[in-house]
Amino acid sequence: MQSVSLDSELVGLSLHPANFRTLFLEITEHVQGSQSCVEDPEVSRALRTRKVSHIIHLERLKERWEAATDASVVIKEVDYDLPESLKAALTGIDALIIVLNIGSIPDTEYKLIEAAAATGVKWILPTEFGGDSGNEEIRALPISAVKIGVRERIEELGMKWAGLTSGPWLDWSLKAGAFQIDVPNRKVMFINGGTPKFNTTDLETVGLAAARLITLPSGELEKFANRFVYVRSYLTSQKEIFEAVKKVSSTSDADWIITEKDAGTWIREGWETLKSGDFNGMVAVLYGHYMKGGPTSNFEAVREISNDILGLPVEDLEEGIKKALA
CATH class of the missing domain: 3.40.50.720 (NAD(P)-binding Rossmann-like Domain)
Incomplete structure (x- = not known):
């Protein structure tokens, strides 16, 4: 970070x-x-x-x-x-x-x-x-x-x-590694299997x-x-973001170190890090909630989205990731 x-x-x-x-x-x-x-x-x-x-x-x-x-x-x-x-x-x-x-x-x-x-x-x-x-x-x-x-x-x-x-900012979070997709070092840690949907x-x-x-x-x-x-640009998941990152970076699974962690474990680890005085624990606490699934992740399942009222553009995930990694 x-x-x-x-x-x-x-x-x-x-x-x-x-x-x-x-x-x-x-x-x-x-x-x-x-x-x-x-x-x-x-x-x-x-x-x-x-x-x-x-x-x-x-x-x-x-x-x-x-x-x-x-x-x-x-x-x-x-x-x-x-x-x-x-x-x-x-x-x-x-x-x-x-x-x-x-x-x-x-x-x-x-x-x-x-x-x-x-x-x-x-x-x-x-x-x-x-x-x-x-x-x-x-x-x-x-x-x-x-x-x-x-x-x-x-x-x-x-x-x-x-x-x-x-929700979390896609481009900022990707560059900062907050989505647990470390592009420079080719490492990814999937939270709850990487499949829960979340807004970003x-x-x-x-x-x-x-x-x-x-x-x-x-x-x-x-x-x-x-x-x-x-508002939101995308309803997506870690795995969907990872697939787009691989496509944009012309890589495959074989080029990456892939691990997994339960969201609850990651969040608890984040709290312990925060208690020790290290603010970096906030990433695990916050993004653990963003990516674990349910209404803390996918707010559009329970909230009214105002994209149309505000005239916001329809965006493409792959294009957004390509721009973020440029």
Whole structure:
């Protein structure tokens, strides 16, 4: 697994004329060297086609974003530790999208929420973008439990939230080895035989969903008030992903070291690793739930998927894996 970065950046979007919503996006790199889910150019295009006139980006790492964004981006800097700085940035903003790494939840998120409430922000998309926090098992995990208070605080302050649920990110998880398919070293460990189906989403699609969700007409957006919104690129399994990886990499079973492990055992091992102070145990705990089968894995079996409402593309697994491994 790659190391988690705690660097934080802020992005704001303005919509004109006044009857269109004004957006403010907070973005943090999830993993050093990777894109965050609302950083992709496709997301900026989606926002601009929905009456976004210009993008205001507030950050601490100015040089990187100047290189990563286009000429329509106005870059400003903000200090998370100064409430007045955040309030100044959020003044006139109607909606806030927060995307933070685990290390910044909930402290940084609370700072943004408090400032948002003080300046009249109406909607917040808090840091979800992963497993189904509406599921009891997922909600009990450390990574999800800290989010409960965040959602409650948003409501206490009179704002509304919508939680975008996507399952694990296909491209990020594959590159990080979280699916237990180690492409560089040709090793795979199947969980529960590798056959349980689970939902997964490309990172770009997660960002696109966020952009299209928050720019829905107010009447349609209201339907998602204080609710989770479910999207997915694929319903697949470890073995299906592995077959696509082999095809893309022109390999066969003979080229790989293949092992298996029971999901319950893997999850218990993950908990023990976490108890020892090693955060890498979270991979086993979280992805064990994602890939063991049942509603923690296949949320579309029990939830309504909003892909059509948000106009998300129909995606091909092999093409997604080819792009992820390029």
